[in-house]
Amino acid sequence: MSLENSHKSVGLVSKEFFTFANNAPLRLESGASLGPITVGYETMGSLNKDGTNAILITHAFSGDSHVAGYYKEDDPKPGWWDIMVGPGKPIDTDRYFVVCSNILGGCMGTTGPASTNLATGKAYGLDFPVVTIGDMVRCQKRLVDYLGIKKLLTVTGGSVGGMQVLEWAIRYPDMLVSAIPLATTTRHSALAIAFNEIGRQAIMSDPHFNKGDYYGKDKPNLGLALARMIGHVTYLSDHAMRKKFGRKLQDRETLAFDFEANFQVESYLRYQGSKFTRRFDANSFLYITKAADYYDVKHQHGNGSLMKAFAGVKAKVLVISFTSDWLYPTYQSREMVKAMKKNGLDVSFCEIEAECGHDAFLVANDRQASLMRNFIDRLGLEEGYHAF
Amino acid sequence: MSLENSHKSVGLVSKEFFTFANNAPLRLESGASLGPITVGYETMGSLNKDGTNAILITHAFSGDSHVAGYYKEDDPKPGWWDIMVGPGKPIDTDRYFVVCSNILGGCMGTTGPASTNLATGKAYGLDFPVVTIGDMVRCQKRLVDYLGIKKLLTVTGGSVGGMQVLEWAIRYPDMLVSAIPLATTTRHSALAIAFNEIGRQAIMSDPHFNKGDYYGKDKPNLGLALARMIGHVTYLSDHAMRKKFGRKLQDRETLAFDFEANFQVESYLRYQGSKFTRRFDANSFLYITKAADYYDVKHQHGNGSLMKAFAGVKAKVLVISFTSDWLYPTYQSREMVKAMKKNGLDVSFCEIEAECGHDAFLVANDRQASLMRNFIDRLGLEEGYHAF
Numbered sequence: 001m002s003l004e005n006s007h008k009s010v011g012l013v014s015k016e017f018f019t020f021a022n023n024a025p026l027r028l029e030s031g032a033s034l035g036p037i038t039v040g041y042e043t044m045g046s047l048n049k050d051g052t053n054a055i056l057i058t059h060a061f062s063g064d065s066h067v068a069g070y071y072k073e074d075d076p077k078p079g080w081w082d083i084m085v086g087p088g089k090p091i092d093t094d095r096y097f098v099v100c101s102n103i104l105g106g107c108m109g110t111t112g113p114a115s116t117n118l119a120t121g122k123a124y125g126l127d128f129p130v131v132t133i134g135d136m137v138r139c140q141k142r143l144v145d146y147l148g149i150k151k152l153l154t155v156t157g158g159s160v161g162g163m164q165v166l167e168w169a170i171r172y173p174d175m176l177v178s179a180i181p182l183a184t185t186t187r188h189s190a191l192a193i194a195f196n197e198i199g200r201q202a203i204m205s206d207p208h209f210n211k212g213d214y215y216g217k218d219k220p221n222l223g224l225a226l227a228r229m230i231g232h233v234t235y236l237s238d239h240a241m242r243k244k245f246g247r248k249l250q251d252r253e254t255l256a257f258d259f260e261a262n263f264q265v266e267s268y269l270r271y272q273g274s275k276f277t278r279r280f281d282a283n284s285f286l287y288i289t290k291a292a293d294y295y296d297v298k299h300q301h302g303n304g305s306l307m308k309a310f311a312g313v314k315a316k317v318l319v320i321s322f323t324s325d326w327l328y329p330t331y332q333s334r335e336m337v338k339a340m341k342k343n344g345l346d347v348s349f350c351e352i353e354a355e356c357g358h359d360a361f362l363v364a365n366d367r368q369a370s371l372m373r374n375f376i377d378r379l380g381l382e383e384g385y386h387a388f
Numbered sequence: 389m390s391l392e393n394s395h396k397s398v399g400l401v402s403k404e405f406f407t408f409a410n411n412a413p414l415r416l417e418s419g420a421s422l423g424p425i426t427v428g429y430e431t432m433g434s435l436n437k438d439g440t441n442a443i444l445i446t447h448a449f450s451g452d453s454h455v456a457g458y459y460k461e462d463d464p465k466p467g468w469w470d471i472m473v474g475p476g477k478p479i480d481t482d483r484y485f486v487v488c489s490n491i492l493g494g495c496m497g498t499t500g501p502a503s504t505n506l507a508t509g510k511a512y513g514l515d516f517p518v519v520t521i522g523d524m525v526r527c528q529k530r531l532v533d534y535l536g537i538k539k540l541l542t543v544t545g546g547s548v549g550g551m552q553v554l555e556w557a558i559r560y561p562d563m564l565v566s567a568i569p570l571a572t573t574t575r576h577s578a579l580a581i582a583f584n585e586i587g588r589q590a591i592m593s594d595p596h597f598n599k600g601d602y603y604g605k606d607k608p609n610l611g612l613a614l615a616r617m618i619g620h621v622t623y624l625s626d627h628a629m630r631k632k633f634g635r636k637l638q639d640r641e642t643l644a645f646d647f648e649a650n651f652q653v654e655s656y657l658r659y660q661g662s663k664f665t666r667r668f669d670a671n672s673f674l675y676i677t678k679a680a681d682y683y684d685v686k687h688q689h690g691n692g693s694l695m696k697a698f699a700g701v702k703a704k705v706l707v708i709s710f711t712s713d714w715l716y717p718t719y720q721s722r723e724m725v726k727a728m729k730k731n732g733l734d735v736s737f738c739e740i741e742a743e744c745g746h747d748a749f750l751v752a753n754d755r756q757a758s759l760m761r762n763f764i765d766r767l768g769l770e771e772g773y774h775a776f
Contacts, residue, residue: 030645130645190629205610222593241578257418257518
């Protein structure tokens with residue numbers, strides 16, 4: 001964990017990974033203090049000289065800073081939102097300076113439970129303090145300042161990324177022209193907390209968990225795989241799963257009458273669970289899901305009133321939900337929009353017809369693409385936007 | 389596992405538990421053979437002399453033969469369907485002879501993976517053959533014959549119990565006057581298979597699972613508890629969970645910033661998971677969920693056509709689904725009803741407005757109570773019913 005800032009020049013057109021380190025400890029919402037902090041981030045496009053054409057993208061639970069493009073020609077997959085971000089795409093990197101950073105508590109370059117605790121010289125593990133969505137956003141603010149961004153044309157992201165968008169709009173009203181929260185909620189329902197809790201229990205029940213102190217040893221991969229499988233099902237929909245798998249059998253024509261993966265959906269989940277353990281840290285699963293479960297806009301910012309929580313927001317807002325999202329159903333977006341409108345905010349809302357469940361914001365969708373492109377470009381023009 | 393039949397007198401008014409043992413091996417759908425088989429069952433009310441006033445109740449996944457009433461005055465809880473079954477209740481034990489048996493593969497008195505394999509003198513464990521809903525029903529048929537029942541006035545049950553109801557109607561058309569499948573499906577969706585598979589993986593990942601050979605040793609209780617937690621969430625609904633728990637904290641006023649059960653819903657799930665391990669066998673979880681996942685009426689009975697599968701059914705059918713059941717949503721009941729109607733069957737269908745999810749059939753509901761009471765009593769009259 002180097003404290004040197006590896007991003008030497010602002011304005012670089014790049015899909016490289018950088019780190020930004022900040023020595024000043026961050027006073028967390030829990031009361032604990034954390035520092036120094038490293039933030040892993042990527043940028044695309046160039047910042048104009050006034051520092052006003054930047055777009056911050058906030059990633060969802062298991063995402064990272066690699067939002068779009070390829071590092072190398074033979075990369076099997078581009079970044080996680082390549083359908084939306086790039087030259088000529090709805091979030092057009094020919095026009096805007098796009099920044100995406102790994103969240104605090106994550107495991108993709110930003111300080112998290114797998115990072116070295118300078119006080120002990122060992123990985124934090126469960127000594128890492130519980131962080132909140134607010135803490136993640138305050139950490140992003142340091143990066144945004146460091147990059148010389150004066151005002152963000154928009155902050156956008158889906159799911160847990162959408163929570164960060166809301167937090168930005170509330171916490172830094174003068175820093176945002178607009179905010180686009182997608183497939184998100186102002187607070188988790190009991191259902192969403194329940195699935196996260198079962199995932200956490202799966203990890204903490206794994207004998208290799210060892211109270212979070214498993215670095216350099218056997219990892220709680222079985223627990224993490226289970227947690228991922230549960231999450232995966234909640235990101236899909238009944239319809240999407242029927243279409244994708246139905247009752248199709250895996251590599252056979254008749255039932256096997258055993259406990260192997262007979263159905264394709266079983267085989268798929270086992271694969272997804274196992275694959276996830278190769279790229280994700282189980283402790284980060286605990287910390288990020290906990291931050292999402294704790295998030296509660298009306299209590300944290302409005303003393304119990306969602307309307308009050310949004311009272312200071314100045315950003316223009318575009319809220320998008322998806323019909324088949326049963327993790328954060330549309331009624332939750334409507335509540336948010338209603339509270340924003342009561343404050344006289346300039347807020348647009350669209351529920352997009354989509355079959356693929358909560359993950360719909362990650363899937364190519366013309367409606368989402370055109371809504372976001374038009375919204376961002378209109379604001380860019382209104383702000384007297386110029387590219388460089 | 390005694391092979392003596394402990395139910396000496398048919399017609400006993402009782403809430404006692406009996407076993408019925410049958411030496412003849414059962415040729416299973418898998419091709420394997422299983423025997424001898426013991427069936428744990430309970431009866432209420434008295435069989436009339438013609439053997440025509442019997443009602444068979446088929447229990448859901450984690451149920452048992454203790455359908456209603458109390459064994460002792462100080463029992464904390466009555467049987468699982470006490471709201472529906474008893475003297476003067478919709479399934480009126482003053483009028484009907486009610487039978488409920490534990491399913492094959494279960495762990496509440498009927499032969500299952502925890503039973504002694506006479507070939508080895510040890511518990512079967514995973515040597516127990518994979519059984520199907522059809523096998524469970526053929527086992528129940530032996531009991532029904534043994535009890536001297538000539539024709540069942542109705543067979544009813546919800547969820548996996550509802551699958552058994554469908555199987556009875558298809559397999560023994562001349563044995564049933566009517567069938568009442570509740571909150572069920574003719575085959576699991578990919579979503580339902582997915583949740584079951586994750587539960588099975590949780591059990592099989594537990595280091596105490598030991599390939600199913602854990603009897604007399606430490607049990608895979610952590611895995612079984614996880615599996616139960618997942619199941620529990622799928623039996624509820626977003627609405628029911630919001631109403632019951634919302635974001636209420638457990639024994640505290642502010643967030644704890646740790647990984648204990650902060651929210652009531654977390655504490656509730658941990659409790660439910662742990663409680664389940666005291667009464668249920670992890671191997672039975674594997675076998676019963678597998679039977680449910682394998683069940684597929686149109687392929688097993690109709691060569692790919694649901695209509696053909698129901699072609700031989702003679703029973704009058706009352707199908708009930710519940711609005712908030714997202715595990716077996718109403719569209720699945722409608723498919724079933726449509727296929728029955730195409731065969732000219734006398735089938736009634738009702739989707740009941742209920743907030744509590746898949747478990748709605750287990751919860752007091754005037755609509756379900758009156759629909760079932762009227763349906764059963766009308767048929768009783770039509771059949772020239774007499775109580776004793």
